[in-house]
Amino acid sequence: MSRMATRLHTCMLCEAVCGLAVELDGAKLKSIRGDADDPFSRGHICPKAAAIGDVQGDPDRIREPQRREGGRWRSVSWKEALDEAGERLAAVQRKHGRSAVALYIGNPSVHSYSAMLGVPFLSRALGSRARFSATSVDQLPHMLAALEMFGHQLLLPVPDVDRTSFFLMLGANPRASNGSLMTAGGISRRLDELRQRGGKVVVVDPRRTETAAAADQHLPIRPGTDALLLLAMLQVLFEDGRADLRHLAAFSDGLPLLREAAARFPPERVADRTGISADAIRELARAFATAQSAVAYGRVGASTQEFGGLTAWLVVALNAVTGNLDREGGFMFTSPAADLVGVSARTGDRGHFAAWRSRVRGLPEFGGELPAATLAEEIDTEGGGRIRALVTFAGNPVLSTPNGARLDRALSGLEYMVSIDVYRNETTRHADLILPTSFGFERDHYDLVFYVLSVRNAARYVEALVPPPPGVRDDFAVLLDLALSLRRHGGGRRGRALGAVLRAARMLGERRLLDLMLRFGPHRLSLRKLRRKPHGIDLGPLRPQLPARLGTPGKRVQLAPPIFLRDLERLEASLAQCRADLVLIGRRALRSNNSWMHNSLRLVKGPPGCVLLMHPDDAAARGLTSGARARVASRVGSIEVPVGVTSDVARGVVSLPHGWGHTREGAALGVAAAHAGASLNDLTDEQSVDALSGNAAFSGVPVDVTPARID
Numbered sequence: 001m002s003r004m005a006t007r008l009h010t011c012m013l014c015e016a017v018c019g020l021a022v023e024l025d026g027a028k029l030k031s032i033r034g035d036a037d038d039p040f041s042r043g044h045i046c047p048k049a050a051a052i053g054d055v056q057g058d059p060d061r062i063r064e065p066q067r068r069e070g071g072r073w074r075s076v077s078w079k080e081a082l083d084e085a086g087e088r089l090a091a092v093q094r095k096h097g098r099s100a101v102a103l104y105i106g107n108p109s110v111h112s113y114s115a116m117l118g119v120p121f122l123s124r125a126l127g128s129r130a131r132f133s134a135t136s137v138d139q140l141p142h143m144l145a146a147l148e149m150f151g152h153q154l155l156l157p158v159p160d161v162d163r164t165s166f167f168l169m170l171g172a173n174p175r176a177s178n179g180s181l182m183t184a185g186g187i188s189r190r191l192d193e194l195r196q197r198g199g200k201v202v203v204v205d206p207r208r209t210e211t212a213a214a215a216d217q218h219l220p221i222r223p224g225t226d227a228l229l230l231l232a233m234l235q236v237l238f239e240d241g242r243a244d245l246r247h248l249a250a251f252s253d254g255l256p257l258l259r260e261a262a263a264r265f266p267p268e269r270v271a272d273r274t275g276i277s278a279d280a281i282r283e284l285a286r287a288f289a290t291a292q293s294a295v296a297y298g299r300v301g302a303s304t305q306e307f308g309g310l311t312a313w314l315v316v317a318l319n320a321v322t323g324n325l326d327r328e329g330g331f332m333f334t335s336p337a338a339d340l341v342g343v344s345a346r347t348g349d350r351g352h353f354a355a356w357r358s359r360v361r362g363l364p365e366f367g368g369e370l371p372a373a374t375l376a377e378e379i380d381t382e383g384g385g386r387i388r389a390l391v392t393f394a395g396n397p398v399l400s401t402p403n404g405a406r407l408d409r410a411l412s413g414l415e416y417m418v419s420i421d422v423y424r425n426e427t428t429r430h431a432d433l434i435l436p437t438s439f440g441f442e443r444d445h446y447d448l449v450f451y452v453l454s455v456r457n458a459a460r461y462v463e464a465l466v467p468p469p470p471g472v473r474d475d476f477a478v479l480l481d482l483a484l485s486l487r488r489h490g491g492g493r494r495g496r497a498l499g500a501v502l503r504a505a506r507m508l509g510e511r512r513l514l515d516l517m518l519r520f521g522p523h524r525l526s527l528r529k530l531r532r533k534p535h536g537i538d539l540g541p542l543r544p545q546l547p548a549r550l551g552t553p554g555k556r557v558q559l560a561p562p563i564f565l566r567d568l569e570r571l572e573a574s575l576a577q578c579r580a581d582l583v584l585i586g587r588r589a590l591r592s593n594n595s596w597m598h599n600s601l602r603l604v605k606g607p608p609g610c611v612l613l614m615h616p617d618d619a620a621a622r623g624l625t626s627g628a629r630a631r632v633a634s635r636v637g638s639i640e641v642p643v644g645v646t647s648d649v650a651r652g653v654v655s656l657p658h659g660w661g662h663t664r665e666g667a668a669l670g671v672a673a674a675h676a677g678a679s680l681n682d683l684t685d686e687q688s689v690d691a692l693s694g695n696a697a698f699s700g701v702p703v704d705v706t707p708a709r710i711d
């Protein structure tokens with residue numbers, strides 16, 4: 001009898017949350033296709049989905065807790081592992097204080113509801129101020145703008161892509177990334193549909209990306225100058241008398257201040273710096289304001305730069321002053337079935353900023369976390385309050401945070417480190433103990449985070465399809481068990497109430513907690529209801545939510561928060577600074593996923609992915625041709641990579657993807673090591689942050705490029 005069956009799951013790799021139809025022969029994966037009956041993703045899929053099976057079945061995957069003993073790794077039981085971790089972390093905290101143990105939470109945690117629900121418990125139990133995550137190398141500025149303007153760090157507006165008639169994109173390449181802070185299965189198709197109905201797509205990006213190439217207009221901007229462009233656009237709108245808040249006028253503050261700010265940056269003043277002519281800026285501003293509906297949206301290129309905070313604020317401001325915020329076809333808010341925003345608002349946790357600062361550089365906390373750019377120095381700088389131990393969860397900061405090489409060195413000086421991960425990679429190789437988790441189809445799935453950011457309201461819950469290897473545990477269980485072990489050994493925050501909460505949560509389990517969130521959510525769903533609709537439920541288009549959803553005092557939108565107005569001085573000063581000849585920016589490729597999927601042969605085979613893109617003039621001036629190896633050097637380090645000569649990048653700009661550089665000894669990633677590349681973050685500078693928010697400023701690193709010496 002055939003044991004073949006087609007079962008449904010959801011892809012957990014990127015923010016598009018594609019529905020999958022998985023063909024199984026018993027527990028064996030036969031094929032992975034897009035689920036055409038998923039009303040949200042409509043059958044979309046990309047080449048990475050097939051690699052879920054590669055990670056699950058990867059011989060290099062960690063399948064039992066591992067302890068490092070000298071240069072060797074030995075499997076240990078869960079009891080032994082958890083006991084050791086709790087005891088050692090508690091000992092460090094007793095000796096050096098609670099904040100001597102740091103926590104770093106990586107990106108895949110937001111793709112696992114089990115992790116999302118578990119992390120806050122471990123974090124509370126540790127009671128350390130040394131908390132870090134991938135947020136501060138990513139979307140922190142957007143969250144800061146949300147906190148300041150709407151009163152809640154998670155109240156992030158998303159582009160109403162399916163109804164807009166003008167989509168202005170800054171620093172985003174959804175045709176490669178599949179969309180970010182914009183969950184939309186099949187975004188390429190949605191962008192095509194936008195243009196088919198007569199709408200326009202305009203892309204502002206130093207590189208002619210896949211998205212720019214398929215747009216109506218591409219404006220190659222100088223890296224790090226988006227805030228200037230946006231201010232100049234606002235200046236034009238105010239001067240033309242086109243600024244019109246429409247429905248927002250009744251509950252918005254700060255329009256005169258915003259006008260005053262913009263008045264300082266007319267197009268002529270910023271044209272040279274941005275590389276976009278004053279005429280082009282005027283034309284863009286007018287096209288945006290006169291479109292039937294329009295949305296401006298900024299992503300990684302807009303937030304991971306020197307003026308990320310200002311840019312994130314001005315993106316929202318531009319939508320607001322054209323009446324496109326919280327309006328059909330504009331920048332809108334979701335109404336998710338499990339309402340993370342509402343739940344945290346009810347518990348009084350809307351977020352906070354700069355409530356304390358880091359020890360060494362005085363960088364501000366955000367939402368209780370310090371910037372990842374300061375992690376290395378908090379470990380390697382002597383003195384009281386130094387970080388002595390680290391717990392990482394689903395992260396690879398050695399490859400993903402600025403000046404990863406310094407962090408790499410710092411990690412080897414820690415007294416103790418525990419990593420919760422599926423791989424022994426460039427970061428987790430430093431751990432004393434690795435605790436392995438389930439992955440992919442081995443667990444049930446609900447997108448707690450991404451339905452908060454989706455372009456339609458939707459919900460989909462799927463069951464696990466195959467049993468996990470016997471030696472791994474689910475994210476939630478590992479996080480809670482580590483928290484409980486820490487307490488048993490006298491570490492972390494004390495208090496009986498906390499102990500009771502942790503034990504209760506462990507007993508309830510993540511599924512029950514999710515069910516409660518769904519039941520109390522705005523759509524009154526439940527796991528039982530979702531199980532009956534395994535293809536997912538469409539909960540309709542986005543609807544206006546303001547002012548009810550605001551968390552600001554008096555429920556008013558703040559158009560000109562003081563922290564941003566003050567930061568304009570720094571922006572103004574940048575106009576007078578001389579610029580580097582050559583600056584480095586990042587990029588993403590469809591077949592790659594941050595730092596951790598290069599062990600899938602199907603994704604890395606073919607031409608190398610880690611190539612430095614360079615304009616023909618810049619290449620010629622340095623005697624470089626396509627395929628030649630170049631040495632790229634920055635203030636912090638140098639690497640060697642092959643060059644790809646292309647006029648897709650602007651003159652004076654070079655582009656390299658991040659997440660490569662699988663050359664570090666002691667990582668156990670056989671396929672990745674054979675396709676190693678070099679790490680962009682061995683060039684990015686930990687001292688280069690958005691001075692306002694503390695977010696990493698990856699974009700625009702000054703570099704020298706020369707032919708690599710052949711010895």
Ligand SMILES: Nc1nc2c(c(=O)[nH]1)N[C@H]1C(S)=C(S)[C@@H](COP(=O)(O)OP(=O)(O)OC[C@H]3O[C@@H](n4cnc5c(=O)[nH]c(N)nc54)[C@H](O)[C@@H]3O)O[C@H]1N2
Pocket residue numbers: 014015107138170171172173174176177178179180204205206207209221222223224225226299300301302305585586587588589590591592593594699700
């Ligand atoms: N295939 C694939 N998909 C992914 C990922 C992946 O690694 N691979 N990663 C996921 C993650 S974690 C995220 S956060 C999202 C990111 O999603 P996106 O932000 O859409 O992805 P990127 O390709 O990094 O796009 C950033 C763009 O900014 C441009 N840029 C650089 N500097 C500047 C600047 O100063 N100004 C402007 N205007 N543009 C600039 C770059 O050239 C690049 O095209 O993608 C997610 N999806």
Ligand SMILES: Nc1nc2c(c(=O)[nH]1)N[C@H]1C(S)=C(S)[C@@H](COP(=O)(O)OP(=O)(O)OC[C@H]3O[C@@H](n4cnc5c(=O)[nH]c(N)nc54)[C@H](O)[C@@H]3O)O[C@H]1N2
Pocket residue numbers: 105106107108112134137138139300304393394395396397399400401420421422423425437438439440475586587593594595596658659680681684698
């Ligand atoms: N220069 C430059 N640097 C960048 C960026 C850039 O654009 N340019 N982008 C930044 C962005 S947007 C991000 S989000 C960060 C990402 O930075 P990180 O989150 O630090 O790194 P990842 O590469 O996502 O590594 C994820 C880790 O989680 C593990 N993992 C995967 N799935 C699971 C799971 O289900 N459970 C557990 N426990 N572990 C799992 C993987 O094995 C891997 O070790 O990188 C940032 N770094």
Ligand code: SF4
Pocket residue numbers: 011012013014015016017018044045046047048049178
């Ligand atoms: S687009 Fe993203 S969610 Fe969809 S299959 Fe590809 S990686 Fe998975």
Ligand SMILES: [Mo]
Pocket residue numbers: 107134138
């Ligand atoms: Mo990210």
